[in-house]
Amino acid sequence: MKILVPIKRVLDYNLKVRVKPDGSGVDLSNLKMSINPFDEIAVEEAVRIKEGGGGHTAQAGTEIVAVSIGPDQAQETIRNALAMGADRGILVKAEGEVEPLAVAKILKAVVEAEKPDLVILGKQAIDDDSNQTGQMLAALLDWPQATFASKIVLSAGKATVTREVDGGLQTLDVQLPAIITTDLRLNEPRYASLPNIMKAKKKPIDAKTAADFGVDTTPRLQAVKTAEPPKRAGGIKVKTAAELVGKLKEAGVI
Amino acid sequence: MAVLVVAEHDNASLKDSTSKVVTAAKAMSGDVDVLVAGSNAGAAAAAAAKIAGVRKVLHADGAALEKQIAEAMDALITPLMANYDAVLFPATTTGKNVAPRVAAKLDVAQLSGVIAVESADTFVRPIYAGNAIVTVKSAQAKNVLTVQPTTFKASADGGSAAVESIAAPAGPFKTAFVSEEVAKSDRPELTGAKRIVSGGRALGSSEEFHKVLEPLADKLGAAIGASRAAVDAGYAPNDYQVGQTGKVVAPELYVAVGISGAIQHLAGMKDSKVIVAVNKDEEAPIFQVADFGLVQDYKTAVPEIMDELGKAGL
Ligand SMILES: Cc1cc2nc3c(=O)[nH]c(=O)nc-3n(C[C@H](O)[C@H](O)[C@H](O)COP(=O)(O)OP(=O)(O)OC[C@H]3O[C@@H](n4cnc5c(N)ncnc54)[C@H](O)[C@@H]3O)c2cc1C
Ligand SMILES: Nc1ncnc2c1ncn2[C@@H]1O[C@H](COP(=O)(O)O)[C@@H](O)[C@H]1O
Numbered sequence: 289m290k291i292l293v294p295i296k297r298v299l300d301y302n303l304k305v306r307v308k309p310d311g312s313g314v315d316l317s318n319l320k321m322s323i324n325p326f327d328e329i330a331v332e333e334a335v336r337i338k339e340g341g342g343g344h345t346a347q348a349g350t351e352i353v354a355v356s357i358g359p360d361q362a363q364e365t366i367r368n369a370l371a372m373g374a375d376r377g378i379l380v381k382a383e384g385e386v387e388p389l390a391v392a393k394i395l396k397a398v399v400e401a402e403k404p405d406l407v408i409l410g411k412q413a414i415d416d417d418s419n420q421t422g423q424m425l426a427a428l429l430d431w432p433q434a435t436f437a438s439k440i441v442l443s444a445g446k447a448t449v450t451r452e453v454d455g456g457l458q459t460l461d462v463q464l465p466a467i468i469t470t471d472l473r474l475n476e477p478r479y480a481s482l483p484n485i486m487k488a489k490k491k492p493i494d495a496k497t498a499a500d501f502g503v504d505t506t507p508r509l510q511a512v513k514t515a516e517p518p519k520r521a522g523g524i525k526v527k528t529a530a531e532l533v534g535k536l537k538e539a540g541v542i
Numbered sequence: 543m544a545v546l547v548v549a550e551h552d553n554a555s556l557k558d559s560t561s562k563v564v565t566a567a568k569a570m571s572g573d574v575d576v577l578v579a580g581s582n583a584g585a586a587a588a589a590a591a592k593i594a595g596v597r598k599v600l601h602a603d604g605a606a607l608e609k610q611i612a613e614a615m616d617a618l619i620t621p622l623m624a625n626y627d628a629v630l631f632p633a634t635t636t637g638k639n640v641a642p643r644v645a646a647k648l649d650v651a652q653l654s655g656v657i658a659v660e661s662a663d664t665f666v667r668p669i670y671a672g673n674a675i676v677t678v679k680s681a682q683a684k685n686v687l688t689v690q691p692t693t694f695k696a697s698a699d700g701g702s703a704a705v706e707s708i709a710a711p712a713g714p715f716k717t718a719f720v721s722e723e724v725a726k727s728d729r730p731e732l733t734g735a736k737r738i739v740s741g742g743r744a745l746g747s748s749e750e751f752h753k754v755l756e757p758l759a760d761k762l763g764a765a766i767g768a769s770r771a772a773v774d775a776g777y778a779p780n781d782y783q784v785g786q787t788g789k790v791v792a793p794e795l796y797v798a799v800g801i802s803g804a805i806q807h808l809a810g811m812k813d814s815k816v817i818v819a820v821n822k823d824e825e826a827p828i829f830q831v832a833d834f835g836l837v838q839d840y841k842t843a844v845p846e847i848m849d850e851l852g853k854a855g856l
Contacts, residue, residue, distance in 0.1 A: 299670070301806070304670075304673055304805055305670040305673050305674055307673075307674050314669075314670065314674050326787075387651050388642070388651070388652070389645065389646060389649070389650070389651045389652070392646060411787070412787060414670070414671065414786065414787075415669065415670055416654075416669055417654065417655060417668065417669055417670070417671070417786065418652070418654045419638050419642075419654055420641075420642035420645070420652050420654060421642075422642075423612065423638075423639065423640075423641075423642035423643050423646070424642045424643070424645065424646035424652075425646075426612070426643060427616060427642070427643035427644075427646035427647050428646050431716070432612075432613055432715070432716035432717040433612055433613075433639075433643075433717075434717075435612075435635075435638070435639050436635060436639075438780065448720060451635075452635070452780045452781070453635040453636070453722075453781070454634050454635045454636070454733070454781060454789070455552075455722070455724045455725065455781060456722065456723045456724045456725045456779065456780070456781050457722065457723040457780070458609070458719075458721075458722040458723075459719075459720040459721045459722065460611070460717055460718065460719060460720060461717070461718040461720055462716060462717050462718075463716040463717075466716070471780075471787075472770060472773075472774065472787060473773070473774065473780060507651070508650065508651035508680070508681075508682055509651050509653070509678050509679070509680050509682075510678065510679045510680075510681070511676050511677070511678055512664065512677045512678065512679050513676070513677040514674050514675070514676045514677075515674070515675045515676075515677075516673075516674070516675070517668070517672055517673065517674070517675050517812075520812065520817075520831050520833075521833075523817070523829070523831070523832045523833040523834060523835060524833070524834060524835070525824075525829070525834075525835045525836070525837060526834050526835065526836050528836075528846070529836065529838075529843060529846035529847045529849070529850045530846075530850050532818065532834055532836050532847060532850070533847065533850035533851055533853075533854055535833075535834050536795070536816070536818070536834070537854060539816050539833070541737070541794050541795040541815065541816045542762065542795070542851070542854065542856060
């Protein structure tokens with residue numbers, strides 16, 4: 289079984305983004321960048337499928353390919369995935385913002401070249417909060433999709449996937465090859481061990497460009513203005529439950 | 543220009559989010575149609591026809607649409623787009639699952655989680671967990687949007703649109719529905735609730751979570767929500783999660799009990815009208831957005847609040 293895991297380099301989830309005062313975008317300079325947390329979960333799941341952990345029976349001959357579309361530094365993100373247990377990487381170089389549609393088109397070309405049985409993506413990149421790429425890739429490939437996965441069970445020719453939906457949980461069978469996107473409860477990613485970090489340095493990373501795949505990454509949408517969210521008016525501390533209930537009455541919410 | 547709104551429903555009834563997305567659609571165009579795709583969903587289609595300002599309801603009924611599987615929805619909606627300039631989905635798990643498939647088939651970029659419509663081609667959406675708000679212009683021939691229902695008012699009833707039956711896609715599809723676990727509750731639905739009581743890691747166990755929060759929610763007629771930490775720890779089911787990657791809510795009253803106020807949590811509730819925080823750490827970031835903060839152990843605070851609400855006649 290071959291698994292492709294697309295990973296995005298994003299602002300670290302512990303950090304708060306700064307909006308540029310002139311409204312032209314956000315300022316990421318000198319801020320720590322990390323692997324998108326959902327993508328780390330995707331890598332972990334692929335590694336468990338390969339190793340036979342976390343409820344999976346080891347899938348013989350599994351190869352895990354991590355692919356990232358982004359600047360040169362996305363190589364570090366790929367190294368991260370390699371240290372967790374991915375076998376090799378592909379860096380598709382692209383500067384500036386690449387919209388989910390263009391990412392999906394590049395991934396489609398990668399899928400056609402690599403022929404994986406399964407692509408596991410994150411459900412959402414925590415920078416653009418798009419929640420689109422996996423679904424778009426599924427559409428472009430005409431593959432089935434199971435988004436927001438909290439459990440994956442592989443069996444002959446199919447994946448049984450439990451999904452986190454608004455009303456609770458839904459379980460689907462998707463025929464392989466398929467697209468799966470991860471939700472938070474799928475697994476808890478491991479920390480890469482020092483020996484594995486060292487080993488990862490020797491694993492191969494192919495360098496490509498969007499043009500190699502014939503994909504135009506020019507954005508379709510134009511950001512006219514980027515602003516800070518409206519600030520909430522400062523609140524107060526109350527001393528007692530009685531004072532609290534009094535305030536709620538005054539505010540007319542009870 | 544004509545706009546299609548994809549209805550959110552459970553076949554039997556229409557969800558509130560539908561009439562809220564219709565409001566967003568009406569800001570783009572006077573020609574708004576609603577698509578009800580389901581199985582035995584006649585009642586939902588009839589309800590959609592009553593929303594004021596709807597021109598026409600398209601009703602596709604078939605077994606393949608019962609669970610609104612993405613492949614089937616895409617096969618239904620993409621060809622319909624020959625007649626529309628934009629399609630709007632509620633930013634629910636169903637809408638988020640389907641919309642990008644349609645966008646990719648139409649070869650257009652999608653706008654996710656739209657919170658305001660400035661004009662037929664200019665939209666506002668949050669990025670970075672709502673820490674930046676971006677205004678986006680789309681010069682595309684067709685637009686695909688998911689719309690955050692909580693930020694739009696529901697369109698009132700009063701319409702009487704015609705319901706037109708259209709064919710449901712037959713498949714075969716490479717996806718099969720297996721089962722679902724749908725939480726049944728007498729409480730209001732989280733995303734539409736007027737009041738919400740939400741619990742965090744502080745509650746310490748599933749038993750404590752329910753024992754402490756349920757009576758308070760009952761007294762307030764509130765829905766119950768949770769932080770990610772509480773859901774991860776198994777104190778509450780996944781559909782309770784409020785936040786950047788959970789549900790976005792905007793009730794009149796949001797009571798956060800034992801929640802620290804991480805940016806990912808704030809992203810889901812900071813548009814609430816009145817926020818109350820109960821936390822024993824006076825430095826907790828939740829106090830920065832709370833209108834009324836009570837620095838106290840929830841173990842004593844919640845019973846005292848219950849008492850006071852009782853005295854106030856609740
Ligand atoms: C990719 C990603 C997505 C995420 N998405 C979400 C999301 O959608 N929603 C979300 O909520 N989080 C999300 N998070 C997690 C978020 O970063 C926080 O970890 C989480 O919100 C913390 O939950 P908490 O406030 O319950 O727990 P904690 O941060 O541990 O806070 C517990 C609070 O309880 C207080 N407390 C403890 N004991 C008591 C007591 N006896 N009485 C009163 N107060 C007490 C403490 O002072 C503390 O402030 C996400 C994280 C990542 C990385
Ligand atoms: N530039 C990128 N490179 C690799 N994978 C990406 C990229 N952008 C998005 N993805 C994948 O698509 C998922 C969803 O992203 P998005 O649709 O932008 O929210 C992410 O979790 C990644 O798995």
